Amino acid sequence: MSALASTEAAVAPADTATAPHSVAGFVEADGAVMRLHLLVDGVHCAACIAAIEGRLAADPSVQRARVNLSLRRLSVEWRGDARHADALARAVEALGYTVAPFDPAHLARLDADTGRDLLRALAVAAFASSNVMMLSLAVWAGQAQDMAAGTQHLFQWLAGLVSLPAVAYAGRPFFRSAVRALSAGRTNIDVPIALGILLTTMISVVELVRGGAHVYFDSAAALLFVLLVGRYLDFRVRARSRGTVERLLMLQAHGAAVCRADGRIEVLPSAAVEPGMVVLVRPGERVPVDGFVVAGRSSLDVSIVTGESLPEAVAPGARVLAGSVNGAAALRVRASARVEDSHLAQIVRLVEQAERTRGPAVTLADRVARVWTPIVHAAALATLGGWWLFTDAGFAAALLHAVSVLIIACPCAIGLAVPAVQVVATGALLRRGVLLRSGDGLERLAAIDHVAFDKTGTLTLGTPRITAWPADAAAIRVAAALAASSHHPAARAIHAAFPEAAPMPGCEEVPGEGLRAPADGGEIRLGRAAFCGVAGTVGTASEIWLTRPGHVPVRFAFEDPVRPEATTVVAALRSAGLRSSILSGDRTAVVDRVAARLGIADARGDLRPAQKLAALLAWRAEGRRVLMVGDGLNDAPAFAAAHVSASFAHGAPASQGAADIVLCGGDLGAVRFAWRISRRARRIIVQNLVLAALYNVALIPVAILGWATPLVAAIAMAASSLTVTLNALRAGRSDGAS
Amino acid sequence: MGPLLFLVPIALALGGLGLAGFFWALRSGQYDDLDGAAARILIDNDAPEPPP
Numbered sequence: 001m002s003a004l005a006s007t008e009a010a011v012a013p014a015d016t017a018t019a020p021h022s023v024a025g026f027v028e029a030d031g032a033v034m035r036l037h038l039l040v041d042g043v044h045c046a047a048c049i050a051a052i053e054g055r056l057a058a059d060p061s062v063q064r065a066r067v068n069l070s071l072r073r074l075s076v077e078w079r080g081d082a083r084h085a086d087a088l089a090r091a092v093e094a095l096g097y098t099v100a101p102f103d104p105a106h107l108a109r110l111d112a113d114t115g116r117d118l119l120r121a122l123a124v125a126a127f128a129s130s131n132v133m134m135l136s137l138a139v140w141a142g143q144a145q146d147m148a149a150g151t152q153h154l155f156q157w158l159a160g161l162v163s164l165p166a167v168a169y170a171g172r173p174f175f176r177s178a179v180r181a182l183s184a185g186r187t188n189i190d191v192p193i194a195l196g197i198l199l200t201t202m203i204s205v206v207e208l209v210r211g212g213a214h215v216y217f218d219s220a221a222a223l224l225f226v227l228l229v230g231r232y233l234d235f236r237v238r239a240r241s242r243g244t245v246e247r248l249l250m251l252q253a254h255g256a257a258v259c260r261a262d263g264r265i266e267v268l269p270s271a272a273v274e275p276g277m278v279v280l281v282r283p284g285e286r287v288p289v290d291g292f293v294v295a296g297r298s299s300l301d302v303s304i305v306t307g308e309s310l311p312e313a314v315a316p317g318a319r320v321l322a323g324s325v326n327g328a329a330a331l332r333v334r335a336s337a338r339v340e341d342s343h344l345a346q347i348v349r350l351v352e353q354a355e356r357t358r359g360p361a362v363t364l365a366d367r368v369a370r371v372w373t374p375i376v377h378a379a380a381l382a383t384l385g386g387w388w389l390f391t392d393a394g395f396a397a398a399l400l401h402a403v404s405v406l407i408i409a410c411p412c413a414i415g416l417a418v419p420a421v422q423v424v425a426t427g428a429l430l431r432r433g434v435l436l437r438s439g440d441g442l443e444r445l446a447a448i449d450h451v452a453f454d455k456t457g458t459l460t461l462g463t464p465r466i467t468a469w470p471a472d473a474a475a476i477r478v479a480a481a482l483a484a485s486s487h488h489p490a491a492r493a494i495h496a497a498f499p500e501a502a503p504m505p506g507c508e509e510v511p512g513e514g515l516r517a518p519a520d521g522g523e524i525r526l527g528r529a530a531f532c533g534v535a536g537t538v539g540t541a542s543e544i545w546l547t548r549p550g551h552v553p554v555r556f557a558f559e560d561p562v563r564p565e566a567t568t569v570v571a572a573l574r575s576a577g578l579r580s581s582i583l584s585g586d587r588t589a590v591v592d593r594v595a596a597r598l599g600i601a602d603a604r605g606d607l608r609p610a611q612k613l614a615a616l617l618a619w620r621a622e623g624r625r626v627l628m629v630g631d632g633l634n635d636a637p638a639f640a641a642a643h644v645s646a647s648f649a650h651g652a653p654a655s656q657g658a659a660d661i662v663l664c665g666g667d668l669g670a671v672r673f674a675w676r677i678s679r680r681a682r683r684i685i686v687q688n689l690v691l692a693a694l695y696n697v698a699l700i701p702v703a704i705l706g707w708a709t710p711l712v713a714a715i716a717m718a719a720s721s722l723t724v725t726l727n728a729l730r731a732g733r734s735d736g737a738s
Numbered sequence: 739m740g741p742l743l744f745l746v747p748i749a750l751a752l753g754g755l756g757l758a759g760f761f762w763a764l765r766s767g768q769y770d771d772l773d774g775a776a777a778r779i780l781i782d783n784d785a786p787e788p789p790p
Contacts (some may be wrong), residue, residue, distance in 0.1 A: 046777035069774030
């Protein structure tokens, strides 16, 4: 190791020490008060809160320390120096928790505001609907029992006075969504809802002013309340799922260690690294930015970036890509100037291009709304025409009957049918470690007919294992001793056979080639065939040779093993009728071997990100709906082009940002579980829509014939909502043997 | 009819008070950390004993 340090002058001894990560770069200064938000992993109960807050409050400069248990976030305010943040972070870590800086760049949108708005609208709708229902009950009872007409009118006026401002305030989420859809030239589920609410309220006001017998304020208020309950629950579950994904991203991002001109090392957020800055990457760390090596020799694990399962040797002048994991020794990397062909920028461009070709998602609920609204309006118009022209009831009565048709047909349950099921299904998935990032991901997952897998890290474990051991146990021991000082994954696998083997004195690692140590009679070498002076066997397995003076060279074969559950998962998907493919950046020979083992006919290797994207686009042009499962940076454009995409949590942050579904457990079986849940959810959504429609359809003739009173409308709405919600509870179980 | 004229507005006003209280609780951030609020009940923060 010491021989290596003397060849490159710029790698200082301090670089190899594992210094803790600094969080001082994330401090916000508010006058004299410093504020820092940290993500804390491992907090789950009152004792944790008390321990952390108590420990921080003991620090005299700290003004405020508060743990938010729902978000797992710690907020600290103190007076003094920004660098004091590191001492505070270390204090929390000393208690046994992991901390990571909270980087708002990873947050999707200001969800907190949306949640509060919905909650406020819900509260107003609850107040209005309960009070108006109180008045309505009195009126209904009075109609049976001779209430004076004056009292009835008073109550109707009071109901109107309460509901009008409530509808105007609480209906805003629906009105805004409907206006947004209409101005984009399409309709969604909120258009008939908004229309129904508006018409109900307007007609009720007209009737009120004319002194009519029936007003429908209670229907409008109750409709709003029920829909808002569904929407708020849906938002809560969705926000929790998305928040978990964002937390994952933030916990993995550690910032970049920038080397300043005066020799000190400062940790900044990765986004703050300017081209030209020199970044220090220690062994085991991820390279934070694209760039060129200026000092140090090492081997990089590029599986996340290109899919190549073998590490790549780098020396000064070599290009490194963000996301690669550094292996052997510390590197200093100069961030490359923002050129157009920067690798990350290329990936981002491909992702954007793929997303543009996708178009807005049309959910099942929107399609139902598109069909339902014209039918309902036609029925109402027919009622109006029928009553006015063919009977002698007069225009006012005809209008009233038409309005009651509209109200009975109002898609209250339809607005609840879909969110109720999604809430239950998303919750079931969350418990199994499957996170949904987008709302309609579940629906799209149910529609797939083709699954495309990435290979490295998705179908395989991502770290090599030794598959062929030599017969000589003494040779293995020598190899383990030699491998003890290396970070190369194959070396680590050999060392794992004899963990107690002490590193050999004088051992030196030549990155990308192997290890060597002096011994009697020459040198012991462990590494590639060429490095050991052996003619390697030609084949698809990767191999490491051990040569010792006076001994026959000994061979270790290693490969990236397939995940144990991969075979069953692929077989199950095939028997369910889904086609499978492998799209990989790794060498074709290796990919073919894995495909043969899993029984997948369509396997393509040596693919660049643009080629993966092209494959997805070609499938889409054929009309296939593809689920893309991957984990690396090179999968991100393919994610954006697939019908639905799933990423593993251990993968590159950029790929998780582009995926619809994030799999936390590292278990490929979760893909199959998620697919079955989504199919079941879709079946129940369709059942719910049918049930909701049944209620409406059964009662429309009642309304057309003029027998619908507000009482009937309210009962129908309550009954349909209840049925739909109870049916939705069945969505959490995956059916059959899962 | 007489009692109704003031009873119903009183009922509405009481309901309105509840609504205003909910809005205040929402604004002061009491709904931001529901899990934490549930857990904090269990924390023992006894007042320190007065010196004898």
